[in-house]
Amino acid sequence: xxxxxxxxxxxxxxxxxxxxxxxxxxxxxxxxxxxxxxxxxxxxxxxxxxxxxxxxxxxxxxxxxxxxxxxxxxxxxxxxxxxxxxxxxxxxxxxxxxxxxxxxxxxxxxxxxxxxxxxxxxxxxxxxxxxxxxxxxxxxxxxxxxxxxxxxxxxxxxxxxxxxxxxxxxxxxxxxxxxxxxxxxxxxxxxxxxxxxxxxxxxxxxxxxxxxxxxxxxxxxxxxxxxxxxxxxxxxxxxxxxxxxxxxxxxxxxxxxx
Numbered sequence: 635x636x637x638x639x640x641x642x643x644x645x646x647x648x649x650x651x652x653x654x655x656x657x658x659x660x661x662x663x664x665x666x667x668x669x670x671x672x673x674x675x676x677x678x679x680x681x682x683x684x685x686x687x688x689x690x691x692x693x694x695x696x697x698x699x700x701x702x703x704x705x706x707x708x709x710x711x712x713x714x715x716x717x718x719x720x721x722x723x724x725x726x727x728x729x730x731x732x733x734x735x736x737x738x739x740x741x742x743x744x745x746x747x748x749x750x751x752x753x754x755x756x757x758x759x760x761x762x763x764x765x766x767x768x769x770x771x772x773x774x775x776x777x778x779x780x781x782x783x784x785x786x787x788x789x790x791x792x793x794x795x796x797x798x799x800x801x802x803x804x805x806x807x808x809x810x811x812x813x814x815x816x817x818x819x820x821x822x823x824x825x826x827x828x829x830x831x832x833x834x835x836x837x838x839x840x841x842x843x844x845x846x847x848x849x850x851x852x853x854x855x856x857x858x859x860x861x862x863x864x865x866x867x868x869x870x871x872x873x874x875x876x877x878x879x880x881x882x883x884x885x886x887x888x889x890x891x892x
Contacts, residue, residue: 635660635771635803638757641819642746642779643684643827644723650862652827653749654721655819657757659770662716663815669712670814677705681810682817684824706848709818710855718763719858720756721826722749746781747788752863754792758801771803777816778807825849826860833862 638657644650658666674682678693687694687702694702724745743751757772758764776785786805793802808816825848832843852858 635773636757636767637663637773637775637815638753639775639813639815639819640750640753641777641816641823642749642781643820643823644831648827648831650723650725650827650831651745651749652721652723652823652830653746653753654719654823654826654860656713656717656719656815656822657772658713658717662713666713666716667814670709670818673709673712674814674817682814682821683810684820687821688824703847703851706821706851707854709821710852713818714855717856719822719852719856720753721823721830721858721860722752722756723827723830723860723862724749724752725862743788744781744784747784748863750776750785751788752861754789754802756859758798768801771801773803774805775808775812775816776805777819778809782807821848822852822858826858830860830862 636657636659638655640653640655643652643654674680680693686692690697690702697705726745754774757767774785774789776782786807789802789805792798810816810820825846829843829846829849849858849860
């Protein structure tokens with residue numbers, strides 16, 4: 635079975651809400667989790683919080699940028715080729731416009747609910763992974779938070795559809811200390827939200843925005859897809875034109891981005 639770990643960022647007062655994380659086959663998570671734990675513990679990181687990392691607060695106090703980049707590379711080296719990342723940002727005002735144009739499609743859905751729906755749809759329908767996911771099943775583990783009820787309701791509605799029967803196995807809501815996998819989701823979504831926010835702020839302007847070095851380091855070790863939905867322009871990433879020959883790993887995914 636495949637498992638997807640997700641976390642959110644930007645839910646309080648920001649124009650873009652982002653949900654994102656990593657998915658992999660359970661056999662790979664069983665291998666990755668101890669390696670991630672050992673790597674983080676070696677640096678004195680009991681529980682990884684992306685905001686503390688970004689602000690250089692304990693346990694990262696005094697770390698120069700070069701050490702942060704080295705840490706990021708070491709952590710994602712432990713999962714090299716074994717997982718794929720996805721982060722979807724939803725523009726709040728764009729969603730409001732979408733509700734006006736298509737009230738039935740977006741009725742009662744918050745930005746976080748839309749982001750979850752888009753991530754689920756991308757995993758379940760993309761030609762490169764859909765077949766493997768449908769054969770093995772898919773579960774979600776989402777960091778516990780105020781939007782969990784809506785995510786659970788949407789998941790259950792989709793799981794009852796005949797086309798997804800036996801594919802969507804479960805959705806669980808877990809605390810940050812649950813696993814290193816959920817902490818990696820925090821790492822990805824924190825920086826993806828900042829990148830997507832900047833792309834939204836400067837859309838239409840003739841300028842090249844600097845790449846996020848932490849996201850680029852993640853992409854050295856596996857594909858990471860990021861996008862803005864609901865009225866905003868398409869952003870980075872994304873064609874997932876790869877084949878998974880071995881369902882227990884995502885080594886092929888390192889050749890091209892999602």
